[in-house]
Amino acid sequence: MEKIKITVGLGSCGIAAGAGKTYDKLIEWQQDVNYNFELAKTSCIGMCFNEPLVEVSSNQGSWLYGAVDEKRMQEILNYHSIKNEPLTKYVVYSENLDTPGKTYFDGQVKIALRNCGYIDPENMNEAEASGAYNAIKKIVSEKLSADTVIQMVLDSGLRGRGGAGFPTGKKWQFAKSYSGDEKYVICNADEGDPGAFMDRSLLEGDPHSVLEGMIICAYSIGATGGVIYCRAEYPLAIIRLNIAIEQSRSKGYLGKNIFGLQGFNFDIYVKEGAGAFVCGEETALIASIEGKRGMPNKRPPFPAEAGLWGKPTNINNVETWANIPWIINNGPEKYAAYGTEKSKGTKVFALTGKIKNGGLVEVPMGITVNEIIFKLGGGIIGDKQFKAVQLGGPSGGCIPAHLGETLIDYDSVQATGAIMGSGGMVVMDETTCMVDIARFFLDFTVKESCGKCTFCRIGTKRMLEILERICDGQGADGDIEKLEELGHQIIENSLCGLGQTAPNPVLSTIRYFRNEYEAHIYDKKCPAKVCKKLITYMVDEEKCTGCTICAVKCPTKAISGEKKKTHFVHQELCIKCGACFSNCNFDAIRLV
């Protein structure tokens, strides 16, 4: 019996899907003499829609299985152990098999995620075997100067992956140019966009790449302290970060005179954030670390000049940090070979919404929206009509289907009114109401506004109230113009990025779907049939068989009718819950 290796994906996504149980079962089976396998764990493999994911590898190859619960695991295990061959019907990806996951993986270029899903994130040896800390070791051994390192980062064309896309090398240059008895490096791991989870996956899957990126920056700008500001809702990430930090310390990679370099003192600790969206904003993040209420301050002074505790500080996002060691190891040219003129390298996207292959993908810049959605993403669930994709979460905007050939790079995306943001991609189909989706995102920012500046605090709330009115069928002539006027004013007159971008989802949906707004306001109709107050459930007399299921399921007894006779919806009682619609077996409930 050939020995096989079984690796279970134990990222938060896997655990949530039940990977923990599968893993526990495997530990049990390891005691079974009938089986002979090596058990390993890794983190998110990216294909979140197929979790739990388990990889089985042997001399003959490797097979990634999807949706592996205990039962399926046993089947697979038996196949490999007894028949010594893969159980192909469950394989989602294998190099030599034509599986649904083929395009999903083959279309990707993994730089930031290079180790995610391959290594055990809690195992230092595995990390180092995969190249962790090679970049900083190279810098030290080759005695690369700080300026050389910064130049490499500059040459790579890497731009901040947190959303704003500021050139990372430039940011480092600034931080280096200000002197201070102490300087700090901060990792912004306050991932807050609804629908974005690439930072969490990275921290869970390859924490050392983030630490190494920070160490390289500390070396370059002369920092002495590092903080990873991570939201407390990411407990697994925090556990793994702390394990990684401890491992690095014990290896002499953090602490005093690290990597044997006299005077290179740098250490990192994890600060848990309470989960306020605004704390992803640099100055609010710093205030929060300092123990103050997380509220932004006017820049300048930028953190590079006066940041944490008033000292020069460089802040980068998790994904940015993860790119750094790769750039140093492989050279900036190689990184810059990917992407477009002004947007180099790769970008990780979190695909969510009405898309078949929801999960994380890392793609080279310059790929089109359609490629991501239809090639990697596998298209729309139920093969419905693709309507738009929301990029950049609540700070971003939508790119409508007709602009599907837009290139994914900072400038092309911005030209559509959306933003690259941190890489959240919420895919919407014909059943998504664009007014409702704008309301949804604005509701998020309204609740997350820190309350400091007037326009963001009150202005966004007023916009939301107008949207709510529109969705409730109370929209009035002039509301769209009022939204536009207020939206522009909020963008112009807000202190931080939160307020300056909060109206984007509204303005961009008005830009591309003004007719939907007008339908709500003037016709009192929701074309996507989402806004409850604007839709009516009716029984299709021709299709209704009088099976009574709708009447039984209706929670307010709004449907009546005799058996085998056409039923009827009493509109005054209907609360538009949709129970009849989803339970009807004859497609006899119509939405009007």
Added chain:
Amino acid sequence: MIKITINNQEFEATKGESIYDVAKRNNISIPTLCHDERLEPYSSCYVCVVEIDGMKNLQPSCSTRVMEGMKIHTENDRVKRARKTALDLLMSNHYADCVGPCKIACPAHVDVQGYISLIEKKQYTEAIALIKQKNPLPAICGRVCVRPCEFNCRRNLLDEGAGVGVDYLKRFAADIDLNSDNRFMPEKNSATGKKVAIIGAGPGGLSAAFWLQQKGHQCDIYEAMPKPGGWLRYGIPEYRLPNDVLDKEIETITDLGVNIYCNKKLGDNLSYAELKNNYNSVILTIGSQKGTLLGTEGEDAEGVYSGIDFLKNMEATGQRADFRGKTVVVVGGGNTAMDCCRTSIRCKADKVYVVYRRTEKEMPANPIEIHESKIEGVEYLFLTNPVRVNKTIDGKLESVRLIKMALGEPDASGRRRPVEVPGSEFDLKTDFILAAIGQKTEVNFLDDMNSHTAEGELKINKWGDIDVDPLTLQTGIPGVFAAGDGVSGPATIIEAIAQAQTASRSCHQYLMGEEMSLDPEEFVSRKDHFSKLNESDFKGHFELQFRKEMPVLDASGRLNFKEVELGYDNEETALQETGRCLECGCSEFFSCDLQKYATQYGADQKKYSGMYNNIPVDFRHPLIEIDNNKCILCARCVRICRDIAGANALGLVKRGVETAIAPSMGDSLSHTHCDSCGLCISACPTGAITENFPFKPGPVRTDMFQTISPFGGLGEKTTIHHKNDFIFKTTGASGFVNPDTNIDPLAKFGYRFFNTSERITRPMIRKDGKLTKVSFEEAISFIAENIKKVKPEENAFFAGARLTNEEQYLIQKLARAGAKSNAVHSFHYLFSGKGYIHNSLKNAALSDIPQAASVYLFTSRLNYDNAGLGYTINNARRKNKLKVHLYLENNTNNVKLQHKCDEVHHVKSYYYFVKAANHYLLSQGKENMMYIEHHCKNFEEYKKQLLSENYNALVEKAGSREMIEKFADAYNMQMNSILVFAEKEISGNTATEIRNLAMITGKPGKIASGIIALKEKNNAQGLLDMGAFCCIAPGTVKYDDPEVLAKLSNVWKVPVASFDGICTADKLQQAQLKNLLIFGEDPVGCAIDKQMVKAMLQQSKFIVVQDYILTETAALADVVLPASSPFETGGSFTNSQRSIQSFEAGMKPMTEMSNIAQINALMKQFGIKTISENEAILGEASAFLNGNSLVLEFLSTDSDNYQPVFRYGCDVAMKYYYENCFLE
């Protein structure tokens, strides 16, 4: 230097400056709400935004730093639009009233809340002055106004439909003013030479004349009737508005120079041609004079009259109708109907019916009138309407046919329309019908005017009223204006007055050749813009206080025309009624920046209406009130509390639109680290954090003056806001020691004492055991007599530390030159031991604090007693990394101070701690010999003496050896370290040892080094410098020096008292003093052991006390003199740092003779030449202040001599503060 342009003009600026600062420096005003120059920029309000070329977004100018070549625009359309939107948004969540609904409801917008506040303070003339800005007829309106103010009063929602008795209060104040010898008379501009003819002497005409005459225009009123008053006289019966009240109030208008010509009717015996030739402008206030009848068949019957004609005839003829045995039917439901029916009763009618087609609820008449009429016997036929008048064959009235009505659908007015009930007719026999259902305007001079005018045309509108421009009230003829019923049709008095105001403003603008325009509309935030308030908004939040109804004539005594309402019987009733005012309008209305900018940028509260916060007002702190609904979240309060006060007692809670200010942990502010300093109040740009006033703050417009705080020893400059000497509040002003305007809580809240109603204004002499008011003359000679009766040295004079330098100087001069006694002292320093004299010598300046590296606090109460210095230290600690070390003695503890310090140490005794430190430094040879040799005297002797003491014994009494030596070394070695101590908490000997320490370490006189001594009282230093001590003469020189005595004799031109070497304290204790003259101190009231002090004082034979109120000491006195306050006299104080600060008087004296005048009067009794001007007195005193009299001299001490006998600096005003306004 960099160059920028603002609004296309070039300016120089320094790198790092904000745009706001540069603009302000160059007098370009940029509005801001969140920026406070005492704090770092914050940028939350976005009202200060500006446009910068090349930048995509607008930028907040307060936090945007200038850069070379920046091009800035501060007032273009984009910027203005953004500011307006910011204000619209802020206002959309500003659930608050700028002014009360009473003022808004009043057509003339009389400031009801303001005058109620003034009535509360018994400032009746001021109240009338305020009313007359908008309504010149308060005594009349106080009786007969329809009172929209009261119907809109929120008390209605609380006390079962009884609004505040606004009119009763107005009448109360107006009657007092009207009957006083000194009626309010508005100021008048000098004559313009223009003349205005006013047609009609009704309320409109009288009001127009009142305002225009003030503007300097000669107003002549032409009245058709024999007497002025219009309907006030001819329509309203005397039992409601007595003619003498009317006459007197009209007199207040004619007193201004207005002429009234009666029996002159335009178009009749007066032609417009005449007016046109003699006047520059005409105002038509002709009223609506013609009564309408029933409009039914038979109304021409004899016995059918219009109600107003009936009333008018009676007044005009002076003949009262005789209705004995008759029945009268009054038709209508308004106030005229009430006047008719109640008059009919008074004309002794047998039966009086009121016929009204709806129900009582719909009656437009004042409910009180209906109520009174019923008491008087009027019967009501509701839901009834006349359809025909039945007359006899000879045309006389026989009966009236009435029909029953029912209420149908609501009509345009919202009232249900009455409809006839078919077949319900019935006849009612009656002798008279008085139709009170309407009036019409009659313009009889149309042709006369139009035929004599060269330009324009007077027109009548479709209702038969004069046609005017609704905004300016100008008629079709330029320069001819119209107001009142003649324009609006029959309306109310107050509406006529409101119109008269508009017409007179337009007329004035016309006369002055100005463009006729309305005043810019002022922004007014109103809770009503958000939702309709109801009972639940008030019940449970306010106490129920039922309305005190006005006393009225007994119903049996009403068959006459005597006034029925009698007026409040006393001030107490009025005061009680003022207490019912809920003060809906904001106390900060006149100082609110938010309101100011909202007006300036035309903010619209309803544009972005939506969800709003409605958070209960937090009244829990006795001094500070938080109304989050007014808060704009600028966080100035939060920041000033954290950065300057250092208390960090306030914070922000929740997120987004629900964010609010809250004391930490949501507790009451008084349970936090709040020091009750009031800096938060000073920072609030609107009315969200205000003083929790113990009186009704109005708001009223106050007068202001600047002064030096008469409380703490720092000498902070303050602004006193007062109205007729009642102090409404104190705010900080930019002064020598507080350039940033921050003031300590004593200065902030201490003013409350001066609003006391207990001020003594006349001298009193004890006669037969009772203090009896006497004249100053009698009191002064009585005192002088008693002084002369005993040996000179048996007279002792005590001067308070609160007194001005001038007063203190004169008191010691009176003693030494007049009474020839050297027993001069101050209870403030008495018994507290020697050693305080040198404390202020070469102190580090307060302004050096930011340059210091460390401060050592030998005071446990810096956050309370000397909070002003505390602010500077907190701010330097935060900004300049100043290290603060607190040393607390024995069991003292102050958690609110401890958290503001870097280190806290507990020592057993300040005295031994410092002495041990000195011993340690000297024994280790760590003294700064170079400094000592150059600057100090007496070192060797001191050293010998000190080193002879046992170090271990000192350590034993001080605390730990380690702590002492660590402190000594740190203080010694650190370049810029300052030791701060408060005289209030340490003995004189400790102060001496602290000074020795400073000299040993070579610090006094160097920048940010040495010591800062804090005095307890505003002018404690003055006592020393002015020589109000038995052992020292003016200039802090020893009194035993013959040269000094010679100089004094020389200047004072009389022999002076000799030095007997006995301390006044000893004399007092040994009962050697027969006469005690105590100026501005309350030793008994402020004593720790009152019995002991009382017994000690009572050993003397004769006590004179000069103070503001009858203090516990004054209660013992044989003569009590009323003290003047520094606010009333001006003068100078010398602060803890020995800076002399002069200030002017700002209020009028409450006593006939000031303190100085009283002392001078006594001085005269001893033949001493007097000086009375403050500057001259200080000038004479200054001759002795040569500044070099004190030298750095080492002095040995033997023991701690801290035996405090008095608290509160021995001052009754400070005592009041600590007992009433202080929260520890």
